[in-house]
Amino acid sequence: MKPARLIQYPPSSNLLGKGVVCICIILLSIVPFSIHIFAWSVVTSLLLVVIAVLARDVQALHLSLFTAAFIVAPYSHPALSSWPYALLVPLLCYGIVVLSVPQLRRSLLWLRTGNVDREMVLSAVAVSVISGLALLIWYHALKPDVAVQLRNMPGMPVWLFPFAGMAFAVGNSAMEEFAFRGVVMQSLDSAFGPGFVSVVVQAWLFGAMHFLQGFPKGGWGLAMAVVYGIMLGWIRRRSRGMLAPWAAHVCADLVIFVVLSGIVLNW
Numbered sequence: 001m002k003p004a005r006l007i008q009y010p011p012s013s014n015l016l017g018k019g020v021v022c023i024c025i026i027l028l029s030i031v032p033f034s035i036h037i038f039a040w041s042v043v044t045s046l047l048l049v050v051i052a053v054l055a056r057d058v059q060a061l062h063l064s065l066f067t068a069a070f071i072v073a074p075y076s077h078p079a080l081s082s083w084p085y086a087l088l089v090p091l092l093c094y095g096i097v098v099l100s101v102p103q104l105r106r107s108l109l110w111l112r113t114g115n116v117d118r119e120m121v122l123s124a125v126a127v128s129v130i131s132g133l134a135l136l137i138w139y140h141a142l143k144p145d146v147a148v149q150l151r152n153m154p155g156m157p158v159w160l161f162p163f164a165g166m167a168f169a170v171g172n173s174a175m176e177e178f179a180f181r182g183v184v185m186q187s188l189d190s191a192f193g194p195g196f197v198s199v200v201v202q203a204w205l206f207g208a209m210h211f212l213q214g215f216p217k218g219g220w221g222l223a224m225a226v227v228y229g230i231m232l233g234w235i236r237r238r239s240r241g242m243l244a245p246w247a248a249h250v251c252a253d254l255v256i257f258v259v260l261s262g263i264v265l266n267w
Contacts, residue, residue: 005112006240010059010190017057020048021191024060024067025201028184032208037075045071058107059190062098066183069093083152083213087175094183110182114241124244127231128251134224135255138216146260149215153264161265165257173249180206180229181236181245199237203229215256228252 207226
């Protein structure tokens with residue numbers, strides 16, 4: 001049996017690198033709450049990339065590259081501000097740069113499967129059940145406007161819905177896990193150490209992204225996504241890999257697709 005591929009903790013960032021990481025966090029905390037991307041945030045994000053390079057801090061460069069792509073992409077074209085492009089395009093841009101630069105590629109420490117033992121399986125199942133019930137309660141109790149999400153539901157025969165649902169759950173959860181439990185959390189670990197601070201901060205950024213367009217969304221959506229992000233971050237930390245949190249996330253996204261499918265099909 002091959003040993004599990006575990007996430008290795010990144011080296012600590014230098015002082016300037018930590019400053020870059022902190023400013024990136026501020027930008028990623030502000031931008032999702034507005035429908036407009038302002039020029040000052042674009043300039044700031046690009047400047048942070050330059051500072052990270054001058055600081056010779058690889059982990060700060062990882063986060064600054066992702067932050068710049070996350071802000072510049074929707075600024076360049078409004079269509080890139082909606083799902084799935086708002087996260088997919090920045091991840092692709094970031095990935096192309098990282099894979100093209102050997103030093104960045106070697107420092108990609110988060111892309112590991114991790115331990116999938118009995119404890120992690122039970123944890124993933126528990127998180128899946130809790131998150132699924134929370135989503136159902138939120139939707140049925142608050143009756144939120146999900147018009148934005150319904151616009152992303154393609155017209156298709158009924159028999160295709162299970163396949164579309166699985167594709168959505170697998171793809172969307174992978175994007176969000178790569179971004180927040182991957183890129184963001186690794187850089188936070190380099191700035192603040194592999195403790196609870198990194199778990200909470202990445203969860204906050206994950207929640208902020210759900211405020212305007214997420215399912216759930218709004219104030220309740222923000223709070224629920226933050227708690228959910230903490231749980232996924234905890235699983236990622238304990239398993240030292242991405243497989244367990246991703247599997248739990250897939251289950252939650254399947255619940256979302258079932259709810260939206262019920263509306264489309266008039267169940």
